[in-house]
Amino acid sequence: MELKKSVTIHDIAKALNINSSTVSRALNDNPRVSAKTKKLVHDKAKEMHYQYNSLASNLRTQKSNTIGIIVPHITKHFFSTAISGIEEEAHKAGYNVIICQSKDSEQLEAKNINTLLSSRVDGILISPAIKTTTVQHIQKAMDRNVPIFFFDRYIDEINTTRVITNDRATSKELTLHLLSQNINKLAVLTGDTSVSIYENRVKGIYDAFQQSGWNTESRLILQQIKLDVDDAYTAINKWLDENVEFDAVFGMNDMAAIGSQKALQERGFRIPEDVIVAGFSNEPISKLVSPPITTVHQPAMEIGKLAAKKMINHIEEKDKSLLASETAVLESHLIIRTSSQRNK
Template identity: 80%
Template sequence: MENKKSVTIHDIARVLQIDSSTVSRALNNNPRVSAKTKKIVQDKAKEMHYRPNTLASNLRTQKSNTIGIIVPHITKYFFSTAISGIEEEAHKAGYNVIICQSKDSEDLEAKNINTLLSSRVDGILLSPAIKTSTIDHIQKAMESNIPIFFFDRYIKEVSTTKVITDDRITSKELALHLLSQGIRKLAVLTGDTKVSIYDNRVKGIYDAFKESGLNTESKLIMQQIKLDIDEAHEAINKWVEKKVDFDAVFAMNDMAAIGAQKALQEKGFKIPEDVLVAGFSNEPIAKLVSPPITTVHQPAAEIGKLAAKKIINHIQESDKSILASETAVLDSELIIRESTLRKK
């Protein structure tokens, strides 16, 4: 079967008996071309199934109009929602996106960055992997004049723009709420505190204890786990079996909170009468379990939109006020549900 030759602007110009440069201007919405001529050219281009040669255009402009996105896990609700926000703003501005996931691996994150650089992206939006311990792969990209902006998670040692939430403040608010319910001892299930978000959430808990004048040594226990249902379930079971005293659980994400609540209920504890349970990130499932779990809503879509706007503005240099190390902090919202409201 013979391959059909792609239609070019020269073919359109030949049919319409006008200059190729006029066709090019009309297709690029150049103000030098009248509205009438633009419509004629665009209608003919559509009729002839014309497709612009993006590669050739990119070579001329030295821009790909593409943004790379790297997240730890695409399947997590927060990140899928943030990606949706990024895509929405990118497409509005005429940009495509390439999405990669690091699976919280530093090696895979570095490979993702190299892949995106090879794809000639104009910039990268990155939420760093938990296991990222060096910044060489990030610095290398930035030294090649490809901007890397952080969203949600960030690395303190890298000076760049980041779009984050006020994790420390909302973690403090949630801890204060738990303390207001008259708890004896708070059990915390956290992720690796080398990661910015977990570090800030743990600091928020200590801020709440300090403000309340309470001794963390006697009223707080903490364990670092992989924050998923299974590990949280196992951690709670071990605490119960060892007769560790606690009557509230603050898990650093909702999936861990669900695992903790399930383990407690299987051991015969009533939620919230015996033990309070709280999570973080407002996963849709958190309000569907019984009882619904208190959590913190993070504006993931808005984080994605703002991160996209900032990197596109930086790429286009249309906003000269943007600094290379600007920090944008969005508000989160404490959502109190039945799992932390004791019956009086």
């Protein structure tokens, strides 16, 4: 049985009686080609079942028009929204994206980077895993002249562009709100404070205590947990079993706040009358629980869009003044809901 020969741009050009170079430009949406010609070429390509050979094109141009994305968890609202922002800007500029998740594992993150390098991506946007303690796998990509930019989380040792939010300032604002609600002791459930976002949020708490003249030794307890509903639920119950006193809980994400609120309510505590609760990240579920949880809205879509724009500008060198080590800080804002409104 004779194999059917693949249709080439030369076949399309012959069928339309035009130059092969015109066909190539039309298929690549070159502005030098009229809309009428583009339509003729695309219609004929579809009719002839032409398959675009991206690999051959990449080898010719040394450019894949593809950006890699690595996030800790695709299922988290913040990251899925940031990915949407990246995709929107990437597709607008004619780029594809390859999405990987590290599941907060350094080993899997390193595998993700190898996969993206093998796919010849032009750049990588990454929010590093919590458990990342070395930078060799990230430096490996940069040594191959594949730019890596951070978004949301970052690693200080790597000198590159980062797009982040004002975590420290917003955490301070939220803590000042909690301190204003006639509380005696604040319990904080945080993630690993070696990770940039949790380090900055904890610093914001200390800033608020210092500004308010509160003693952190006697009026603050802080514990590192996995920051999910189950771990927060367990941590709160353990404190209650050990008769640890507190009348406010600040979960460093909304899942921790929800787990805390659930544990407290099951033990007979009223929210916010007995204990006030706050979270961070503005997960959609935070306004659906009862009572709705005070939180911080982070501009995830805008973070994704800006990170993508900066990466594409860097790849294409459209912005000659762009520094490969700049820090862009976007503003988050506090959302006060019933869970922390003791003084209305």
